[in-house]
Amino acid sequence: MGVTQYGLQEIKKELQHLDAKQAGLLLLRMARYKKENKELLAYLLFDADDELAFAESFKHEIGLMMSQAPSRSYEAAKLLRKVLKTTNKYIKFTGSKQVEAELLLTFCRNYLDYVDRRTSFKPLRMILIKQLEKTKKAIDKLHEDLQFDYTSEFDVLIADAEKRLPWFYKNDLTL
Numbered sequence: 001m002g003v004t005q006y007g008l009q010e011i012k013k014e015l016q017h018l019d020a021k022q023a024g025l026l027l028l029r030m031a032r033y034k035k036e037n038k039e040l041l042a043y044l045l046f047d048a049d050d051e052l053a054f055a056e057s058f059k060h061e062i063g064l065m066m067s068q069a070p071s072r073s074y075e076a077a078k079l080l081r082k083v084l085k086t087t088n089k090y091i092k093f094t095g096s097k098q099v100e101a102e103l104l105l106t107f108c109r110n111y112l113d114y115v116d117r118r119t120s121f122k123p124l125r126m127i128l129i130k131q132l133e134k135t136k137k138a139i140d141k142l143h144e145d146l147q148f149d150y151t152s153e154f155d156v157l158i159a160d161a162e163k164r165l166p167w168f169y170k171n172d173l174t175l
Contacts, residue, residue, distance in 0.1 A: 043093045055099045058090055059106045066110040073121030080127050097141045101150050104135040117165050
């Protein structure tokens with residue numbers, strides 16, 4: 001028999017009855033058990049006040065990780081999935097659609113710069129196509145002014161992909 005699982009509403013009500021010291025101790029105890037909890041807590045404490053600066057620092061990390069992409073397609077796909085996992089984790093931490101669009105555009109730009117263009121390895125190609133679709137959806141959820149800026153940047157990215165990648169056709173992209 002396992003521990004009873006409670007919904008978010010019950011947990012929220014119970015947390016209101018705790019004082020600040022007890023809540024702090026619970027947070028520290030929870031952070032000890034999972035690396036992602038500790039990373040989220042660190043983000044909320046130190047970086048959440050300036051999401052765009054956080055995204056800017058992570059953009060450099062994305063570029064560094066992708067610049068080390070191996071030439072073999074299978075290993076490159078594994079690396080890209082790892083980068084995407086980390087990127088999606090930080091997108092989830094911020095909860096900001098603007099940061100999501102920014103990081104996904106950065107990922108796609110770095111893909112064009114560092115991944116082998118001549119590859120016929122379908123999983124490697126599908127990573128870019130799926131991320132372009134996800135980027136378009138994220139841009140569509142932004143405010144109109146930001147939408148215009150990011151859409152123009154996205155269109156430049158699509159045109160660049162079509163020019164650089166022999167297998168990429170923007171008409172095939174279901175946007």
